[in-house]
Amino acid sequence: FDESRSDSSKPQRVMVIGGDGYCGWATALHLSNKGYEVAIVDSLVRRLFDHQLGLDSLTPISSIHNRLRCWKAITGKTIELYIGDICDFEFLSETFNSFEPDAVVHFGEQRSAPYSMIDRSRAVFTQKNNVIGTLNVLFAIKEFREECHLVKLGTMGEYGTPNIDIEEGYITITHNGRTDTLPYPKQASSFYHLSKVHDSNNIAFTCKAWGIRATDLNQGVVYGVKTDETSMHEQLCNRLDYDGVFGTALNRFCVQAAVGHPLTVYGKGGQTRGYLDIRDTVQCVELAIANPAKPGEFRVFNQFTEQFSVNELAALVTKAGKKLGLDVQTISVPNSRVEAEEHYYNAKHTKLIELGLKPHLLSDSLLDSLLNFAIEFKDHVDTKQIMPSVSWKKIGVKPQTVPA
Ligand code: NAD
Numbered sequence: 001f002d003e004s005r006s007d008s009s010k011p012q013r014v015m016v017i018g019g020d021g022y023c024g025w026a027t028a029l030h031l032s033n034k035g036y037e038v039a040i041v042d043s044l045v046r047r048l049f050d051h052q053l054g055l056d057s058l059t060p061i062s063s064i065h066n067r068l069r070c071w072k073a074i075t076g077k078t079i080e081l082y083i084g085d086i087c088d089f090e091f092l093s094e095t096f097n098s099f100e101p102d103a104v105v106h107f108g109e110q111r112s113a114p115y116s117m118i119d120r121s122r123a124v125f126t127q128k129n130n131v132i133g134t135l136n137v138l139f140a141i142k143e144f145r146e147e148c149h150l151v152k153l154g155t156m157g158e159y160g161t162p163n164i165d166i167e168e169g170y171i172t173i174t175h176n177g178r179t180d181t182l183p184y185p186k187q188a189s190s191f192y193h194l195s196k197v198h199d200s201n202n203i204a205f206t207c208k209a210w211g212i213r214a215t216d217l218n219q220g221v222v223y224g225v226k227t228d229e230t231s232m233h234e235q236l237c238n239r240l241d242y243d244g245v246f247g248t249a250l251n252r253f254c255v256q257a258a259v260g261h262p263l264t265v266y267g268k269g270g271q272t273r274g275y276l277d278i279r280d281t282v283q284c285v286e287l288a289i290a291n292p293a294k295p296g297e298f299r300v301f302n303q304f305t306e307q308f309s310v311n312e313l314a315a316l317v318t319k320a321g322k323k324l325g326l327d328v329q330t331i332s333v334p335n336s337r338v339e340a341e342e343h344y345y346n347a348k349h350t351k352l353i354e355l356g357l358k359p360h361l362l363s364d365s366l367l368d369s370l371l372n373f374a375i376e377f378k379d380h381v382d383t384k385q386i387m388p389s390v391s392w393k394k395i396g397v398k399p400q401t402v403p404a
């Protein structure tokens with residue numbers, strides 16, 4: 001038992017794995033600003049994917065070193081930095097023993113579904129990187145920091161699109177007269193989304209077997225770019241992906257509207273998902289840390305605030321664009337993914353609200369500001385990167401060495 005843990009006056013020490021990425025950077029700054037002692041652990045592999053595929057963030061992003069120097073200069077707060085790959089257990093062990101985290105927030109995975117479907121090597125990389133990285137974190141907690149709370153980023157995509165309501169992690173089923181509460185069925189639809197299912201299973205097992213305390217945040221699609229902290233200085237600016245591999249639906253639509261590209265609705269556009277503002281991502285993670293799971297507990301929260309179909313998002317962006325004088329068109333792009341385009345969707349998301357989440361719902365003013373932000377940086381857009389180029393069905397064993 002670590003004596004210092006019982007001293008509640010000491011700030012919690014939070015290790016943010018993947019803290020140079022989109023969600024992780026915003027979260028690391030937010031937690032630092034709120035008085036937590038923060039360390040970022042990142043291999044910077046996300047920046048390498050951009051180089052390899054010829055992609056770039058809409059917004060220019062400073063190096064992680066300059067980002068942290070700027071944060072220190074503005075706020076006087078230090079965020080420690082460990083550059084390395086969490087699949088390397090020796091690196092992770094050193095990092096754990098040096099920083100001694102009370103909580104680990106784990107964002108550090110390959111997170112693009114299309115990336116995982118480019119070719120065999122990317123599918124294998126995604127599952128190795130994500131599943132082994134998470135296993136290493138679990139072993140590091142067991143070996144060095146038994147009391148440490150794991151806050152793991154999962155995805156709503158683990159559940160797929162079943163024709164019944166989606167519960168938060170567990171469902172109570174009565175079968176042949178007997179009743180049990182079981183993990184909610186998983187039907188992921190990319191090698192990336194499947195890596196998250198494998199992670200969830202490994203985490204659930206180690207909670208049971210070793211008494212690890214963990215929260216799986218099944219996050220929906222994130223949109224937006226600004227948070228209170230990343231807006232403080234241009235060197236703190238977050239990345240914003242709009243390309244067909246890493247860009248996500250609403251962020252892409254805003255950038256497309258800004259440059260006069262038709263909005264790319266895949267197939268019929270009835271695909272419905274949970275969405276949330278990046279300002280709520282940081283709030284949710286903070287709530288999970290402040291209210292930790294109990295030892296041995298595998299807690300699952302569905303982390304999104306509203307559901308939209310792709311067609312609904314396109315309509316919202318068209319309306320908001322019109323107000324700014326933009327002529328926004330929509331096209332139906334043949335869907336290169338394998339997914340239901342018309343389906344029932346009703347997912348529960350009450351547990352974070354019960355902990356105190358105050359959602360920033362998608363509003364006209366947010367869409368205005370995201371569109372204006374995209375207009376400000378529209379000269380940086382490479383329109384060749386907008387159309388989707390990865391096909392779920394055409395994935396083969398041959399390495400795609402030239403960007404499609
Ligand atoms: P991102 O790619 O911007 O950031 C991930 C970061 O992790 C990158 O900086 C990358 O370099 C780092 N990383 C990857 N593998 C690593 C390894 N083995 N060792 C050390 N660092 C490693 O992704 P994001 O959009 O910030 O997503 C963060 C997490 O949230 C992911 O787990 C993702 O699955 C989840 N999530 C994201 C969204 C979204 O819309 N962006 C939605 C739901 C869930």
Ligand code: USQ
Nearest residue numbers: 111113155156157219220221248249264265266271273310
């Ligand atoms: N879509 C379009 N047009 C586009 C982009 C997307 O119609 O231009 C559709 C997709 O076909 C899909 C839906 O919009 O049906 C969402 O796609 P997305 O690319 O925005 O999101 P997704 O691939 O699901 O992945 C993202 C993140 C991932 C996270 C996931 C949360 O990249 O890390 O896990 O959102 S969720 O969707 O809830 O699983």
